[in-house]
Amino acid sequence: MRLAVTGREGQVAASLIERGSKDVEVVAVGRPALDLARPDTVFAALEAARPDIVVSAAAYTAVDQAEDEKDLAFAVNATGAGKVAEAAAGLGVPVIHLSTDYVFDGAKDSAYVETDATAPLGVYGASKLAGEKAVAAANPRHLILRTAWVYSPFGKNFVKTMLRLASDRDEISVVADQWGNPTSALDIADAILHAAARLRHDKNFAAFGVYHLTGSGETNWSGFARHILDTSRAFGGSYARVRDIATVDYPTKARRPANSRLSSVKFAGVFGWTAPECQSSAMTVIARCVGDGRGSGFPSKRSTMDLLPKPVPSGTTTVEDDFQR
Template sequence: MRLAVTGREGQVAASLLEAGRGCEDVEIVAIGRPQLDLARPGTVIDAIAAAKPDIVVSAAAYTAVDQAEDEPELAFAVNAAGAGEVAQAAARLGVPVIHLSTDYVFDGTKDGPYLETDATAPIGVYGASKLAGEQAVASANPRHLILRTAWLYSPFGKNFAKTMLRLAGDRDEIPVVADQWGNPTSALDIADAILHAAARLHRNEDFAAWGIYHLAGTGETNWSGFARHILDISGGLGGPSARVRDIAATDYPTKARRPANSRLSSAKFASVFGWSAPVLQKSAREVVHRLLSR
């Protein structure tokens, strides 16, 4: 099975490349700039066709949430039009597309985990551009899985876990937002889930359960609680640690608003594909251990 993944440096793309090296029957081909530039639609089809994939994983995106407020045209060019071009390229090749989306398509006002059937209502440019991307993907290729995930962390790229460990290296106390809730999600787990789902699609030509799925970590917490998880694990492994002080989101103003509730129910994905993420403590320990070992 040959997977073409858009992007090279993102957390999911890097995790997939690593996971693919451990699978004898899987080949992962990462495609990025300049060969594939989602802001330049003319590059997309040729770059993906050259990879000759069995399945396309649409992982590349514009992810600068605050900067998107100042660059809406670029955010929509990449996350909406670019995502649609990727899905269309897969359709022309007669293969499915697995597209990564986000909890930011919701406004965060629901009391409880979001289901795939809940109404979307993004509150910022980034979320609006990703929702437009979902719609473009679904329109371009009927054989699509749209996977909404949230609060990604991993040994790769920039992420919350890395930031907490860095700050703990030179601070005794770290203020962290306590009134935003979600499911911290290891990109290593997302890569495992994608490979699991891709294998199902590859061997089952009659697969028909296309559509939107939520795919997030097992276990919910707020940002300050997640910080404590990370730093407790780090301290236990001999790494940096610090006190975490709860603050409100209003005490840490950002240009773009964040959903107060980013919790996602992954029950549908578990039911269809028979895969669930490990518990938070296990996934976080693996990532923290790898970050400290560097």
């Protein structure tokens, strides 16, 4: 089986490449050959990859910046995603498209299910929701996988930033009133490969549609930060105290959902796959990052600081999720 995944640098693309095997070849297709902001590039790039299934993972993910770049966000996340699904349909293959918890407003007091009403709070979520609709319209053989709070040994993400900041700070302030399911991109890759095998071999598969796919277990951002840093210390890595703050103490241009919890029961029922407990998955990633602390396991100091919001008045550094989902 041959999977073409859009995007070369993304966490899911890198995880899929790592998880590939002699039975599953993963080909990453990205810029300049495939540029979602240039729809005319999409079909030829995917045709050249000769896929059995297309994984649509590339996206515009700068949540706050999207408020000022609405046209670009929609061009990539809506029009571009639709073109990827259209190209897959033209090649006669299914598409697996990644979406986000940000299609919801976070007002529900329990985990969201696929049939819950969507109500994005900002441009990023609205562009991803428009992408879901474009994908569904362009290719009836689609799986739309909503995920959240993605981290991995690759790219920019919350786990790696926590470890980097803890290497030269005693305390980090993290929001404590936003809840969700931390999700390892390695687990997402495993789930995609599992689902792709089903699509490839089950010619009568009829359960196409929207699914939620997240790690097993829930926490808030500060709780996740504590788990990251406690685990890091156990592996001999960096450590810092975590101070809880409220969302109102950390204003951002784009509003975040207070509740990002997603129920993955539907995916488990259809595909027979459930993510490992989030503590276990996080430990795997943290161990790799700590072990690679002098190499690519951490982002550079400049790239880390580019991700950070303004410090709170206390002088400690405040961190909140603004990474790829």
